[in-house]
Every structure is written in C-alpha cells, then in structure tokens.
Amino acid sequence: MDRSLLLITIGGELAALDSAAIRSVVELEAITPVSRAPRHIVGLSALRSRAMTVVDCRRALELPASDARGPLAAVVELDGFLYALQVDGVEDVVPFDGEPAEIRAHLQPGWARASLGIVETIAGPVLLLDPARLIEGPPERKAA
Template sequence: MIDELLLVTAIGGHRAALPAAAISSVIEIEGIEAIPLARAPVAGLTTLRSRVLTVIDCRAALGLTETAGTAREAVVIEVGGHGYALLVDEVRDVTPALSEPAAPRADPGPGWAAALVGMVETASGPVLVLDPARLAVGPGPSAASGLMAA
C-alpha cells in the first residue's frame, strides 16, 4: 500500500481516505431523488452524464447519528457493474500512503469496522482508509477487485 494514492475526505469529523484507483470521479450532486423504503445508508438516486447512480450517505453507512444532510460532494465508484455516489462532507486532497495499514490509534466507532481497512500515515498526518465497495454495498468481501488488503 505504500505509495498508493488516496483521496482524503472528511466524514463526520474524521479524516477518511479512499483508494484513488477505485474512484471514477468526484462530483457535486445537484439533486437526489428519494427511494421509498430504501435501507438507511441509501439517500436516493442521482444522475451523472445520463447514468443513474445510487447515492450512499457515508455518515449513515458508518453508523454516525448525524446524517450528511446538505452534503453535496460525492465520490463516484463502480461495484459489480453498478454506479454509486458516496456522499462525503468534504473532499480535501490526493496524497500517497507512506505506510502499510495498521490498527487505528483510537476507535472511530462501531459502525466503521465493516468498511475500515486501517490507518496509514500520509504527508499531512494519519488517515483512516475505507473500502469504498463496503461503504456502498455493506460488509462482506470487497466487491471491487484490486483494493488494498488489510
């Protein structure tokens, strides 16, 4: 994982990174259409260049009590042929990992366990690395091939 590029974001007051290789784009979402009876992290649907994306509220996916609300920045990924827009509070930087993933120094909370790869060092300090496929579809084996292993 050393030298792997990471997209650093903010989610619920935490610095969280996603492997840049798994990301197809970063967008600002104009509108989200609600889906009746959708599971909690699903905020709805949006479109990107005539393609429908399922919008996932990362705060809800990580078990945080406060949802993204007015967050409109999203990281676009593809899992199993389906497009997802992962709502984040803020997109901050792209930086290489300077270490292999290790256990976090502090517990970010129980909801993070399913998507957490580990903590790595970067030039701007430590960051929690998340598996974007697990954020999108829930716990289980990563559906995105080539993602770093813990």
C-alpha cells in the same frame, strides 16, 4: 508501487479512499428518493446519463445526521454499478506507498466495520475506508 489517496471528511473526521477506486468527485444535483431503501441510501442521481445510487456515508458509519453536509460525493463503480459516496468534504489527494496498518485503537462500530486499516499520510494518520463496506451500510436491525 506508488498509489494515491483521496482525503475526505465525514462527521468531522479525516479519512481516506484509495484513488484507484474513485471514478470522479462530483457535486450532486438532483437526487430522487427511493422508497423502502435502507436508511443509508439517499436515493438515485445521474452521472453522464448513468444512474448511480447515492450513499450517505454518515448513515453508513452510523453517525448522527448533519445539515452541514454538502453535495460532494466520490463516485465509485462496484460490480458494474455506480455509487456516489456522499461525504462532508473533499480535502486533497495525497501520495501513499505501502499497506494499511492494523488499527490498534477502539473505534465506533461503523468506523470499525468500514475501515481497512490505518495509513500514514502527509496529513497524518487516517483510516482507509472500504467503499464496498460503505455501500453495504450498517447491519439491519430487527424490531424487538
């Protein structure tokens, strides 16, 4: 079965999302902050009059923040709710046929938690990310 992947960049790294999970790619405009939200939740925005939660993928992957991040987001729907996965860049849509392979390299904890495996694309090998794990974000850290 032929599939396609959306190639994205996060923290200077090329990664992929399964295109079947992507509803659209948007430029975010107004984002309304939400008090007491987890650190990786930027706030709320709207897409065609539907509210969506904006997720900072850098923070979800426990990467350093960057001022260079643009307003691009891949929109996914999970359990009836819309989420805008804010990324640094959207590169291309590429074909993919097969299943993700096991990752045999040591990854930083955020990448390891959010990755489904490694896929070979025309752009080279990339990590296939699970949108649900990005939305979940990093584990909560308890104060000592």
